[in-house]
Amino acid sequence: MVKICCIGAGYVGGPTMAVIALKCPSIEVVVVDISVPRITAWNSDHLPIYEPGLDEVVKECRGKNLFFSTEVEKHVSEADIVFVSVNTPTKTQGLGAGKAADLTYWESAARMIAEVSKSDKIVVEKSTVPVKTAEAIEKILTHNSKGINFQILSNPEFLAEGTAIVDLFNPDRVLIGGRETPGGEKAVKALKDVYANWVPEERIICTNLWSAELSKLAANAFLAQRISSVNAMSALCEATGADVSEVAHAVGKDTRIGPKFLNASVGFGGSCFQKDILNLVYICECNGLPEVANYWKQVIKVNDYQKTRFVNRVVASMFNTVSGKKVAILGFAFKKDTGDTRETPAIDVCKGLLGDKAMLSIYDPQVTEDQIQRDLAMNKFDWDHPSHLQPVSPTAIKSLSVVWDAYDATKDAHAVCILTEWDEFRSLDYQRIYDNMQKPAFLFDGRNVVDAKKLREIGFIVYSIGKPLDQWLKDMPAIA
Ligand SMILES: NC(=O)C1=CN([C@@H]2O[C@H](COP(=O)(O)OP(=O)(O)OC[C@H]3O[C@@H](n4cnc5c(N)ncnc54)[C@H](O)[C@@H]3O)[C@@H](O)[C@H]2O)C=CC1
Ligand SMILES: O=C(O)[C@H]1O[C@H](OP(=O)(O)OP(=O)(O)OC[C@H]2O[C@@H](n3ccc(=O)[nH]c3=O)[C@H](O)[C@@H]2O)[C@H](O)[C@@H](O)[C@@H]1O
Numbered sequence: 001m002v003k004i005c006c007i008g009a010g011y012v013g014g015p016t017m018a019v020i021a022l023k024c025p026s027i028e029v030v031v032v033d034i035s036v037p038r039i040t041a042w043n044s045d046h047l048p049i050y051e052p053g054l055d056e057v058v059k060e061c062r063g064k065n066l067f068f069s070t071e072v073e074k075h076v077s078e079a080d081i082v083f084v085s086v087n088t089p090t091k092t093q094g095l096g097a098g099k100a101a102d103l104t105y106w107e108s109a110a111r112m113i114a115e116v117s118k119s120d121k122i123v124v125e126k127s128t129v130p131v132k133t134a135e136a137i138e139k140i141l142t143h144n145s146k147g148i149n150f151q152i153l154s155n156p157e158f159l160a161e162g163t164a165i166v167d168l169f170n171p172d173r174v175l176i177g178g179r180e181t182p183g184g185e186k187a188v189k190a191l192k193d194v195y196a197n198w199v200p201e202e203r204i205i206c207t208n209l210w211s212a213e214l215s216k217l218a219a220n221a222f223l224a225q226r227i228s229s230v231n232a233m234s235a236l237c238e239a240t241g242a243d244v245s246e247v248a249h250a251v252g253k254d255t256r257i258g259p260k261f262l263n264a265s266v267g268f269g270g271s272c273f274q275k276d277i278l279n280l281v282y283i284c285e286c287n288g289l290p291e292v293a294n295y296w297k298q299v300i301k302v303n304d305y306q307k308t309r310f311v312n313r314v315v316a317s318m319f320n321t322v323s324g325k326k327v328a329i330l331g332f333a334f335k336k337d338t339g340d341t342r343e344t345p346a347i348d349v350c351k352g353l354l355g356d357k358a359m360l361s362i363y364d365p366q367v368t369e370d371q372i373q374r375d376l377a378m379n380k381f382d383w384d385h386p387s388h389l390q391p392v393s394p395t396a397i398k399s400l401s402v403v404w405d406a407y408d409a410t411k412d413a414h415a416v417c418i419l420t421e422w423d424e425f426r427s428l429d430y431q432r433i434y435d436n437m438q439k440p441a442f443l444f445d446g447r448n449v450v451d452a453k454k455l456r457e458i459g460f461i462v463y464s465i466g467k468p469l470d471q472w473l474k475d476m477p478a479i480a
Contacts, residue, residue, distance in 0.1 A: 002027045004194075005079035007109050009033035009042055009068060011049055011164070011271070011340065012126060012157050013085035018057045019168040021066035023198040030067045030075040035386055042068035050339040050366050053165035077116040081191065083155075084109050085126040089384030090275050098381075099282035101130050101275070105386070110137050114144035122187045125154045128276055130283055131214040134177075151187035153178045154209050156216030161270065162337035174204045177212025217280045221296055224273040226261045228302035234264040234466025235309060244466025245448065264466040266349060266419055266446030267306040269334030271342035271384065274300055307345050309478065310417075311352030313463055314444050316478035318415060323357035326438075328409040331420025331447070332364035332372055339366035342383050345446070346419040347375050350400070353417075360400040363409035365422060369402035376400070407433065415442035421449050434458045440472075 004020065006013045009031045021029040033039050041048035043062070047055060058066070069075055076082055086105040091097050106127060113123060123141065125134060134152045141150040154177035159167040174195045178188035188206050195204055207215070234244040244264040252259035268274075277296050284293035315322055334344035341347070350360055354376070362372055373396050375383070403409050406425070410416050410433045418425055426449050434441050434455075443455055445464045452462040461472045 002081070002194075003079045004029045004081045004083065005075040006031045006083040006085055006126070007033075007072065007076065007113075008083075008085035008087070008127070009035070009038050009048075010085065010087070011051075011161060012159070013083070014042060014047070014049060015051055015054055015057075015159065015164045016085070016126065016157060016168060017083070018054065018061065018066060019165065020194060021061040021064075022057050024194060025065055027194065028065050028067075029061075030069055030079070032069050032072040032075050034070070034072060036070055039068050039070045050337075051161065051164045052337055057165060073112065073116040076113055077118055079121065080119075081122045081124060081194070082113055083124045083126045084113075085157075087384050087386065088127045088129055088275075090278055090381045092379070092381050096282050099278045099285075101279045101282075103129070103133065103136070106133070106137070107140065110140045111144065113150075114141050117145075117148050117150075120149040120151075122151045122153060122190060124191065125152065125213070126157055128156060128216050128220070128272060128279075129154075129213060130279055131210050131217065133213060134209045149183065151178070151183055152209070153184075153187055153191055154212035154216075155191060156212060158216075158219065161340055162335055169198070171199060171203065174199050175207065175212050175215055176204065177207045177209040180208060217276050217283075220273055220276040221280055221299065223261060224268055224277055224303070225296075225299045227263075227265065227268045228299045228306075230262045230264045231267065231306045231465075232302050234306075237466040238469055241468050243468060247466075264448065265306075265345070265421075266310045266465065267303045267345035269342070269344040269346075271340070274303070274343055275381075275384065304348075307348040308352065310345075310444065310446055310465075311349055311356075312478035313473070314353065314415060314417060314442075315356050317442060317444075317461065317463065317473055317476045319476075321356065322353055322414070325358055325414040326412055327353055327358045327360055328406075328413040328416045329360055329362040330364075330406055330409065330416060330418045330425055331422055332362055332367045332375075333420050333422075336420055336422045339364075339371075341367055341371055341375050344375070344419075349417065349419060349446070350376060354397065354399060358399070361409040361413065362400060362402045363404065363406050364420060365424065372400070372402050373397060407436070411436045412438060414438045415444060417444045417446060418449055419446045421447035425449050430455055430460070431458055434460060 006017045013031055017029045017031045038048050086109050089102045091100045091102040138152050176188050176191050178184040192204050230248055237244040248262040252262050277300055281293045281297050332346040406428055441460050443460045443462050448464050452464045455462050461470055
């Protein structure tokens with residue numbers, strides 16, 4: 001029986017390994033992590049991450065050919081294929097701080113693999129890493145190998161949160177990069193055979209190592225660039241009276257451009273887009289390509305601009321101050337159908353409003369108060385470290401409350417900000433919300449989920465990203 005061990009039981013390691021176990025009953029899959037609470041949760045009825053369809057997959061295989069364990073070394077030493085899916089945060093200190101990937105966790109995993117291995121292994125980069133990381137990993141493994149043969153493969157993951165299971169069941173492509181040597185090709189084939197259990201052969205792309213590593217960074221950069229492009233257009237739409245949804249629809253009808261991923265928003269979030277682009281920027285700079293670096297940097301700059309623009313719009317519309325005013329925040333997760341808050345635009349928007357002394361009342365169907373307090377207390381980039389290393393928020397921020405209902409959040413509020421596109425926000429009783437708010441009642445829709453026309457009829461002053469502005473908003477221009 002082939003044995004797979006995955007180091008890192010997070011958003012990627014957990015779901016990908018659960019799907020491999022489901023689709024390959026003859027393979028034993030063990031997911032290991034240094035975080036005891038995470039592994040305990042994976043072994044319980046309350047999985048550590050919320051992902052539609054994940055519970056069913058885990059329940060089907062757990063205890064049969066899928067196991068979660070903290071016995072990292074034991075399972076690594078027994079495995080034929082070791083996936084490494086640990087954090088690759090942005091460095092916060094030293095050379096490349098604020099841009100370069102911090103490979104501390106990766107390096108420690110590689111050293112541990114070298115130390116405990118007694119048989120040949122295929123080591124698979126599942127984490128997103130800078131191009132050429134495999135070379136460094138190879139050096140660590142071969143210099144400590146005691147005669148054991150290690151083959152390094154790059155097999156980046158393209159799943160998106162909220163649709164992870166669907167994406168894994170039916171991926172657009174699986175990418176495997178390996179050395180162009182007989183040993184490397186044999187390893188590529190072994191991994192290809194795993195995926196071939198359910199992925200059509202033509203969707204399994206095999207490349208050299210560096211193409212695979214770089215393709216992952218490139219794919220995320222292209223995706224984020226689309227959002228920054230449409231968000232940049234949203235600012236121009238507001239200035240001119242064009243409607244960003246109409247523009248995106250018209251542009252996306254061109255089959256060369258395509259309709260997906262063109263929704264204007266308060267800004268993109270999530271654990272990877274910003275981190276991976278910063279990483280790409282750093283690699284370009286290191287390779288003497290400042291023009292290319294600056295090109296990609298602009299994607300992040302526009303994203304930051306979009307979040308600042310939103311906060312400024314809120315404050316400017318409300319007579320240039322939100323001091324002491326209750327502002328309801330609907331949605332804190334970085335997108336719907338996930339409880340993940342990593343790099344969510346809600347953090348910057350909430351920090352901006354708190355900076356203007358607003359009193360926030362936050363509701364998100366999947367995010368806990370503890371998480372929100374942690375997020376708002378944490379320094380930039382600190383979140384991407386194993387949770388037991390994360391600083392616990394020393395004192396709770398007093399000017400915010402977290403509630404479990406949108407009606408509670410909006411009661412007596414001066415304004416509502418919608419920051420995540422949860423489906424339930426489309427069908428709230430906005431008449432009831434309006435009746436219970438201070439007047440004038442403002443609604444700032446950072447995700448274009450509400451019917452602005454209907455809300456205006458109720459009496460709201462409505463701001464929707466990239467849509468023609470109310471007279472009120474035109475009279476109160478925001479300086480970005
Ligand atoms: N979240 C996502 O949707 C995607 C993430 N990725 C990439 O996958 C990698 C992992 O991301 P996530 O799963 O989101 O991170 P995560 O933070 O959810 O999970 C990483 C896990 O690795 C564990 N870990 C760290 N060092 C370890 C060690 N030495 N031994 C054992 N366990 C260790 C941590 O405790 C943590 O549970 C990152 O490189 C990320 O860029 C790629 C595609 C999608
Ligand atoms: O490497 C990763 O981590 C993953 O990053 C993204 O996945 P994810 O961040 O989970 O979610 P997306 O659906 O890409 O959304 C990212 C952010 O962009 C925002 N977004 C997305 C689409 C859009 O049209 N507009 C928009 O503002 C979302 O609300 C969210 O905040 C990519 O889509 C995945 O392919 C990739 O594997």
